[in-house]
Amino acid sequence: MTHGTNRYADSELCFPTSGQAQPGASPAPSDINQPRVAIVLLNWNGCEDTLECIRSLRRMEYRNWHAVIVDNGSSDGSVEHLRRACPEVSVLETHRNLGFAAGNNVGIRFALENGADYVFVLNNDTTVFPKTLSQLIVFAEKHPQTALMGPRIVRPSDSQREWPIRRDLDLVTLVCAFTPLRQIITRTPVVRRFFYCTNHEPAPAQFLAGSALFFRAAAFEQTGLFDESTFLDYEELIMAAKVRKAGFSAYFVPQAMIWHKGSASASGLRAKRYIENAKSEAYFLSNYLRLSPFERSIVRLIRFLTYSLRALRYRNYRKHFHEFVDALWARPSVKAG
Numbered sequence: 001m002t003h004g005t006n007r008y009a010d011s012e013l014c015f016p017t018s019g020q021a022q023p024g025a026s027p028a029p030s031d032i033n034q035p036r037v038a039i040v041l042l043n044w045n046g047c048e049d050t051l052e053c054i055r056s057l058r059r060m061e062y063r064n065w066h067a068v069i070v071d072n073g074s075s076d077g078s079v080e081h082l083r084r085a086c087p088e089v090s091v092l093e094t095h096r097n098l099g100f101a102a103g104n105n106v107g108i109r110f111a112l113e114n115g116a117d118y119v120f121v122l123n124n125d126t127t128v129f130p131k132t133l134s135q136l137i138v139f140a141e142k143h144p145q146t147a148l149m150g151p152r153i154v155r156p157s158d159s160q161r162e163w164p165i166r167r168d169l170d171l172v173t174l175v176c177a178f179t180p181l182r183q184i185i186t187r188t189p190v191v192r193r194f195f196y197c198t199n200h201e202p203a204p205a206q207f208l209a210g211s212a213l214f215f216r217a218a219a220f221e222q223t224g225l226f227d228e229s230t231f232l233d234y235e236e237l238i239m240a241a242k243v244r245k246a247g248f249s250a251y252f253v254p255q256a257m258i259w260h261k262g263s264a265s266a267s268g269l270r271a272k273r274y275i276e277n278a279k280s281e282a283y284f285l286s287n288y289l290r291l292s293p294f295e296r297s298i299v300r301l302i303r304f305l306t307y308s309l310r311a312l313r314y315r316n317y318r319k320h321f322h323e324f325v326d327a328l329w330a331r332p333s334v335k336a337g
Contacts, residue, residue: 034064035137038111038217039120041069042103047078049125049261054086056127062134066090066114069124070107073097099231100210108215108225116217123211125261126153135256136214139202147219147248148240150208151256161186162209162260163196164252169206169237171295177207178281179302197252205252210236211260214253222246229287229333232273234280241288271320274310275327278303286332303328 039057043050054067067089071079073096083091092106104121111119118140120133136149153162163186167173176185177195185191189198197203213236223242226235240250285291285299307324311317317324 034062035117035141036115037062037065037118037120037133037137038107038114038116039065039067039122040104040107040111041067041122041124042072042100042107043069043074043078043082043124044072044097044103045074045076045078046124047074047076047081050078050082051085053122053124053126053128054089056129059130060128060133061130062137065120065133066116068092068107068110070094070103072099072103099228100233101226101230101235102228104235105225105228108220112217112220119215119217119220121210121213121215122258123260126211127259129257129259132256132258136253139251139253139255140214140216143249143251144216145247145249146251147216147223147246148208148243148250149214149253149256150205150250151212151214151258152252152254153209153211154257154259155262162211163192163198164203164205164209165195165207166197166203166205166252167195169289171291171298173206174299175302180306197254200254202251202253202255205240205250207237207240208250208252209260212258213239214256216248219243219246219248223248229283230280232276232280234277234284237284238288270314271310271317271324274307274317275320275324278307278324279327279330282328282330282332300328 041050041053050069057065057067067086069082069089069091071082071091071093073094079091079093082089090110092110094103094106097103098106108119108121118137120136122128132151136151140146140149150164155161165173165177173195175181185195192198197205223239223246227238227242230238243250281299281303285296291299304325307317307321307328311321
């Protein structure tokens, strides 16, 4: 499988139907009897990546699926290109950038309204392996109390790898897994095993990377959809907390694998991205993970020092320094309901 960014002609990507038979052919009975999976892709000025992702989906062994692309206010002509290249895929428009949570919720609602048994929320800058969906379905069908599953995510290097977190989320886990200290932890196998799911067998997880989240559709009735109070980041942590609160479990399923290029739509945001991440972290800590005032002060201090060091090096961070300070000390919003 080629994982680089390629420019495909429209005709190369116009496969017949998402996971269905060629026009005029009868679907195999075994395909019809399989659980129906909706695959939600959020696109924001990333048409090339989205098309490459769709191409990888066509190669999957599992056949009873349908792709739903939510265009999150793109300005690069993505909607027209995607509809022309893949007319069989559902393309929904939000007309403005709603962020990760609200944008994906548009696709999830569409999937639920159309009878999906499972919903696979997938970053558009990923490609899947042929057995990915089959492996997730096999595990999910055997474990009905598992509402959220995540595959193994392969990255260009181990230092970028998105490891699922196995340890309970507390101050130690936050500092070791969500600060620059993570670079040391992930490179030290003995310590890494203490915080992350590193085995080759399915394992319960406290956190699954948001680039690939596989949901049992029926569980949404109890968990609710993504919390739309965050614009960018921490959505997967919040969703895992909601899943556990509803009495379900979250599992890492390493037999299923995807390739992730890494934050394609946000790669150019730099300081703005960091500020949004800080806002989302503050919301998560205030509403889903209650830390003591002292522990929160430590988190804020680490945030401040990290941003300040980057500001010394990068002009973009210096430009937005006051905005960052305002965000860091602002009163976090309260969860609706």
